[in-house]
Amino acid sequence: MxxxxxxxxxxxxxxxxxxxxxxxxxxxxxxxxxxxxxxxxxxxxxxxxxxxxxxxxxxxxxxxxxxxxxxxxxxxxxxxxxxxxxxxxxxxxxxxxxxxxxxxxxxxxxxxxxxxxxxxxxxxxxxxxxxxxxxxxxxxxxxxxxxxxxxxxxxxxxxxxxxxxxxxxxxxxxxxxxxxxxxxxxxxxxxxxxxxxxxxxxxxxxxxxxxxxxxxxxxxxxxxxxxxxxxxxxxxxxxxxxxxxxxxxxxxxxxxxxxxxxxxxxxxxLERGIDAIRAETDGKARALWDAIDDLPGLHPFVRGADADRIRSRTILVVETEPSADPVRAALRDRGFLVSDGYGPWKGRQLRIANFPSHSPEAMEALIRALRDSA
Amino acid sequence: MxxxxxxxxxxxxxxxxxxxxxxxxxxxxxxxxxxxxxxxxxxxxxxxxxxxxxxxxxxxxxxxxxxxxxxxxxxxxxxxxxxxxxxxxxxxxxxxxxxxxxxxxxxxxxxxxxxxxxxxxxxxxxxxxxxxxxxxxxxxxxxxxxxxxxxxxxxxxxxxxxxxxxxxxxxxxxxxxxxxxxxxxxxxxxxxxxxxxxxxxxxxxxxxxxxxxxxxxxxxxxxxxxxxxxxxxxxxxxxxxxxxxxxxxxxxxxxxxxxxxxxxxxxxxLERGIDAIRAETDGKARALWDAIDDLPGLHPFVRGADADRIRSRTILVVETEPSADPVRAALRDRGFLVSDGYGPWKGRQLRIANFPSHSPEAMEALIRALRDSA
CATH class of the missing domain: 3.40.640.10 (Type I PLP-dependent aspartate aminotransferase-like (Major domain))
Structure with missing residues (x-):
């Protein structure tokens, strides 16, 4: 192991x-x-x-x-x-x-x-x-x-x-x-x-x-x-x-x-600086949403006119059509775990965390894997 | 460090x-x-x-x-x-x-x-x-x-x-x-x-x-x-x-x-066997109490006719006269930590744990240190 x-x-x-x-x-x-x-x-x-x-x-x-x-x-x-x-x-x-x-x-x-x-x-x-x-x-x-x-x-x-x-x-x-x-x-x-x-x-x-x-x-x-x-x-x-x-x-x-x-x-x-962490988080979220825009069958769960205001920076929820299961499985095969939808959204969403412990490089790698999987 | x-x-x-x-x-x-x-x-x-x-x-x-x-x-x-x-x-x-x-x-x-x-x-x-x-x-x-x-x-x-x-x-x-x-x-x-x-x-x-x-x-x-x-x-x-x-x-x-x-x-x-652990615990407790019997100024807090029945096997409480502080300090200098008395007994007791993670050898070493300290 x-x-x-x-x-x-x-x-x-x-x-x-x-x-x-x-x-x-x-x-x-x-x-x-x-x-x-x-x-x-x-x-x-x-x-x-x-x-x-x-x-x-x-x-x-x-x-x-x-x-x-x-x-x-x-x-x-x-x-x-x-x-x-x-x-x-x-x-x-x-x-x-x-x-x-x-x-x-x-x-x-x-x-x-x-x-x-x-x-x-x-x-x-x-x-x-x-x-x-x-x-x-x-x-x-x-x-x-x-x-x-x-x-x-x-x-x-x-x-x-x-x-x-x-x-x-x-x-x-x-x-x-x-x-x-x-x-x-x-x-x-x-x-x-x-x-x-x-x-x-x-x-x-x-x-x-x-x-x-x-x-x-x-x-x-x-x-x-x-x-x-x-x-x-x-x-x-x-x-x-x-x-x-x-x-x-x-x-x-x-x-x-x-x-x-x-x-x-x-x-x-504190050493990294909270402003830098927040800017990095926003950047990683933008990178994911930009990629999702180009991927068929995937779109942000939170959308509409005010999406930018109400869409979480740290919990990125992607709706999938038809099922999220094959995408999650393909990502897992490539070395990336993402969460399933919660409750009624089980099997229909990917929930992707975007926390400070996720480096920009790791997010880029996830995005590449998503492009290969979706 | x-x-x-x-x-x-x-x-x-x-x-x-x-x-x-x-x-x-x-x-x-x-x-x-x-x-x-x-x-x-x-x-x-x-x-x-x-x-x-x-x-x-x-x-x-x-x-x-x-x-x-x-x-x-x-x-x-x-x-x-x-x-x-x-x-x-x-x-x-x-x-x-x-x-x-x-x-x-x-x-x-x-x-x-x-x-x-x-x-x-x-x-x-x-x-x-x-x-x-x-x-x-x-x-x-x-x-x-x-x-x-x-x-x-x-x-x-x-x-x-x-x-x-x-x-x-x-x-x-x-x-x-x-x-x-x-x-x-x-x-x-x-x-x-x-x-x-x-x-x-x-x-x-x-x-x-x-x-x-x-x-x-x-x-x-x-x-x-x-x-x-x-x-x-x-x-x-x-x-x-x-x-x-x-x-x-x-x-x-x-x-x-x-x-x-x-x-x-x-x-x-389970591998060690709970009966063996219990017997070892009793042995370590007996060894401590036997030593305490010989040490002036120290005696079991729980004593009297029914002491053997009601004295804990795992929390060995030793009353000290006059103060427990110098004994605890001397033990600490020798590499052993014991607890102070609780609440009203602060400064007047040593509370010594006797758990399965305390080996018989460690207990013997503590007893030697206690003989040197008390």
């Missing part, structure tokens, strides 16, 4: 960042994996990872970086910790739908506005209960999905900021799924109450860690609910996560290796 | 299993860390890990193996998923107290019976609400801590079985914290409704994965609560975890690397 594994353009877990192998080897031998999660050495690792993320994502000093196990857990902790009776969800795909269902599963009156798969939201999209709160007041939480990994639809960062401004002006909290958006998408943490991601997407890391960037308001609302006698969770709740974060600690023993790897990759991204 | 790191006798994270380094290197290069958590390859890894755990812990076919992020999350999911209004907690240290607090934090009437730190429970310990359920019926869940990592007190496996028999006969569910007990302690999963552990203890692995072994009754009770309209959680709830497990899947993208490492180490333990 010494054959080179294929290059993974899968939507996450995806191609590993090139530093992962060395960092795993160092971790296996330097004793840190035997440290207590309360040890000074691990706490300084937490501080270092948080510092790198602050610099990379421009996180304000009063916002906290909270660690959990996955983006799904992030959704659950945010809803459980902040919703008193109602939440509102902007649904543009399967992961936004999951956020909605989590609030329902927790027993809340969760309402949703839905866009068909492949369509998105603009800054001025009506927000029921926010634009004109009724006598019962606004929902406590509005959930948005900036970059929908299931459909390849994005909400532009400036639209996220504008929507969140309206949400916050109405007295609600704005939570944004940035799972496959950050750090590529320039959503400003200061403009939202919760932004969260998981490390197996654009950070190119092994799965098993979620990160929530939390505003002071988010934590204060959760503490207020708790003070009023409401349960905000059993153990990994927002107030406890925030208290731990204030001491560069974690609540339970976390995925310490994941926190270390994340810090290392964030530092690498 | 090429100096050999010290040998970690810390209570977890602890000394890494010797297979970890090679397995991390393999994972970094064989492409599996880029797999989808729904891919056939990862699902077969889940199946393989579960199969090894079934063989090692003698888990009945109708019991499920559920993955979460930590033992603390396990406590939270179990309480959230099964308690309707009341739980009962047998408290013999800080982690049992955490289980109790989690139920309170989730808004339930959680009662506790408490033993002083350093003392345990026998098979015939009175269980209020279980031995004589009042008109309101028994609590829905009784929580026990088989091996208290904070105090080094164990409840004998046969006492766990007898207590759980009474709990189940009364119609309640028996949940057992086996965090630092399994696989060394021979608690039979068939005799309890939930047994859980985390992989950074006796499996010698990097932290970030918890495992719940769940009885059919546990899952059915949770489904019944859900059917009755009660929230049993937002996403990672017991019914969802069980459904996923039935297809060798996980609910969210999990710590896939941790699941792989756990499978590999469980297979290694």
């Amino acid at each position: 010494s054959a080179t594994p294929p290059i993974a353009f899968t939507t996450g877990p995806s191609q590993l960042h090139p530093l992962v192998a060395d960092e795993l080897a160092a971790a296996a031998s330097d004793g840190t994996l035997s440290d207590s999660h309360r040890s000074p050495r691990f706490r300084s690792q937490v501080a270092r990872t948080v510092e790198a993320l602050r610099a990379l994502l421009d996180i304000p000093p009063d916002h906290r970086v909270l660690f959990c196990a996955s983006a799904s857990e992030a959704m659950e902790r945010i809803v459980q910790g902040t919703v008193r009776d109602r939440s509102l969800h902007l649904v543009n795909g399967a992961f936004a739908r999951r956020f909605h269902r989590i609030s329902q599963n927790l027993g809340f009156a969760a309402s949703a506005i839905e866009r068909p798969d492949g369509e998105g939201y603009d800054a001025d999209h009506p927000l029921p209960g926010i634009d004109a709160p009724g006598s019962e007041g606004p929902p406590q939480l509005v959930a948005m999905t900036q970059n929908e990994t299931s459909t390849g639809v994005r909400i532009r960062p400036d639209a996220i900021h504008a929507l969140a401004d309206r949400v916050r002006a109405a007295g609600a909290l704005a939570a944004v799924d940035l799972v496959s958006g950050w750090p590529v998408e320039a959503v400003d943490p200061a403009r939202v109450d919760a932004g969260f991601f998981s490390i197996q997407k654009a950070f190119g890391l092994p799965a098993g860690l979620g990160v929530i960037v939390a505003s002071p308001a988010l934590v204060e609302r959760s503490r207020a609910l708790q003070t009023a006698g409401r349960s905000v969770g059993g153990y990994q709740h927002l107030p406890a996560l925030a208290d731990a974060a204030d001491g560069s600690q974690t609540v339970a023993t976390p995925n310490m290796l994941g926190i270390r790897l994340l810090g290392r990759v964030a530092e690498d991204y | 090429s100096a050999t790191p010290p040998i970690a006798f810390t209570t977890g994270p602890s000394q890494l299993h010797p297979l970890v380094a090679d397995e991390l290197a393999a994972a970094a290069s064989d492409g599996t860390l880029s797999d989808s958590h729904r891919s056939p390859r990862f699902r077969s890894q889940v199946a393989r890990t579960v199969e090894a755990l079934r063989a090692l812990l003698d888990i009945p076919p109708d019991h499920r193996v559920l993955f979460c992020a930590s033992a603390s999350e396990a406590m939270e999911r179990i309480v959230q998923g099964t308690v309707r209004d009341r739980s009962l907690h047998l408290v013999n240290g800080a982690f049992a107290r955490r289980f109790h607090r989690i139920s309170q934090n989730l808004g339930f009437a959680a009662s506790a019976i408490e033993r002083p730190d350093g003392e345990g429970y026998d098979a015939d310990h009175p269980l209020p609400g279980i031995d004589a359920p009042g008109s309101e019926g028994p609590p829905q869940l009784v929580a026990m801590t088989q091996n208290e990592t904070s105090t080094g007190v164990r409840i004998r496996p046969d006492a766990i079985h007898a207590l759980a028999d009474r709990v189940r006969a009364a119609g309640a569910l028996a949940a057992v914290d086996l965090v630092s007990g399994w696989p060394v302690e021979a608690v039979d999963p068939a005799r309890v409704d939930a047994g859980f552990f985390s992989i950074q203890k006796a499996f010698g692995l990097p932290a970030g994965l918890g495992v719940i072994v769940a009885s059919p009754a546990l899952v059915e009770r949770s489904r019944a609560l859900q059917t009755a309209g009660r929230s049993v959680g937002g996403y990672q709830h017991l019914p969802a975890l069980a459904d996923a497990a039935d297809g060798s899947q996980t609910v969210a993208t999990p710590n896939m690397l941790g699941i792989r490492l756990l499978g590999r180490v469980a297979e290694d333990y």
Whole structure:
């Protein structure tokens, strides 16, 4: 089994960042994996990872970086910790739908506005209960999905900021799924109450860690609910996560290796420069879409007049006619893995990740293979 | 930084299993860390890990193996998923107290019976609400801590079985914290409704994965609560975890690397033989206690007539007079890390892990260092 594994353009877990192998080897031998999660050495690792993320994502000093196990857990902790009776969800795909269902599963009156798969939201999209709160007041939480990994639809960062401004002006909290958006998408943490991601997407890391960037308001609302006698969770709740974060600690023993790897990759991204990474990402996406234009039977899933605004930079979704299966198989034979369509789009789409760990050369090679396969 | 790191006798994270380094290197290069958590390859890894755990812990076919992020999350999911209004907690240290607090934090009437730190429970310990359920019926869940990592007190496996028999006969569910007990302690999963552990203890692995072994009754009770309209959680709830497990899947993208490492180490333990591992563990514990007998200023924290029954095999807690700090420092200078006392015992105890990754030779070396240091 010494054959080179294929290059993974899968939507996450995806191609590993090139530093992962060395960092795993160092971790296996330097004793840190035997440290207590309360040890000074691990706490300084937490501080270092948080510092790198602050610099990379421009996180304000009063916002906290909270660690959990996955983006799904992030959704659950945010809803459980902040919703008193109602939440509102902007649904543009399967992961936004999951956020909605989590609030329902927790027993809340969760309402949703839905866009068909492949369509998105603009800054001025009506927000029921926010634009004109009724006598019962606004929902406590509005959930948005900036970059929908299931459909390849994005909400532009400036639209996220504008929507969140309206949400916050109405007295609600704005939570944004940035799972496959950050750090590529320039959503400003200061403009939202919760932004969260998981490390197996654009950070190119092994799965098993979620990160929530939390505003002071988010934590204060959760503490207020708790003070009023409401349960905000059993153990990994927002107030406890925030208290731990204030001491560069974690609540339970976390995925310490994941926190270390994340810090290392964030530092690498800082060295490369986030603007350079974003420009490179745009360039790789353009190269793929230019190639797709010429290929019969393939076209962008997100199309139409506003396609350039709402088409994801990091999750490139290609519709195939008739079936995606032979194309995926041919790509695999040539050493490239891409993801299948999600849910109802299974077998009818290729979902191609375009993360910082995918070099321009690898993307060019994939495009050549696609030309040979399609 | 090429100096050999010290040998970690810390209570977890602890000394890494010797297979970890090679397995991390393999994972970094064989492409599996880029797999989808729904891919056939990862699902077969889940199946393989579960199969090894079934063989090692003698888990009945109708019991499920559920993955979460930590033992603390396990406590939270179990309480959230099964308690309707009341739980009962047998408290013999800080982690049992955490289980109790989690139920309170989730808004339930959680009662506790408490033993002083350093003392345990026998098979015939009175269980209020279980031995004589009042008109309101028994609590829905009784929580026990088989091996208290904070105090080094164990409840004998046969006492766990007898207590759980009474709990189940009364119609309640028996949940057992086996965090630092399994696989060394021979608690039979068939005799309890939930047994859980985390992989950074006796499996010698990097932290970030918890495992719940769940009885059919546990899952059915949770489904019944859900059917009755009660929230049993937002996403990672017991019914969802069980459904996923039935297809060798996980609910969210999990710590896939941790699941792989756990499978590999469980297979290694099977090759070594669990009886041999248990006998070796007992031998190492005896060697330490024999040495402590001769050392002035040191004695077992758990002592008295029934000490042999209730003293943990895997977490060896040594009381020091006057302070533990100089002994810990001297051990560190000699290349051995041990844990401090927990909570109120900080600075007054050494907590020494005795896991399968601690070889008899390493334990002998630690004992020599202790003789030189104390």
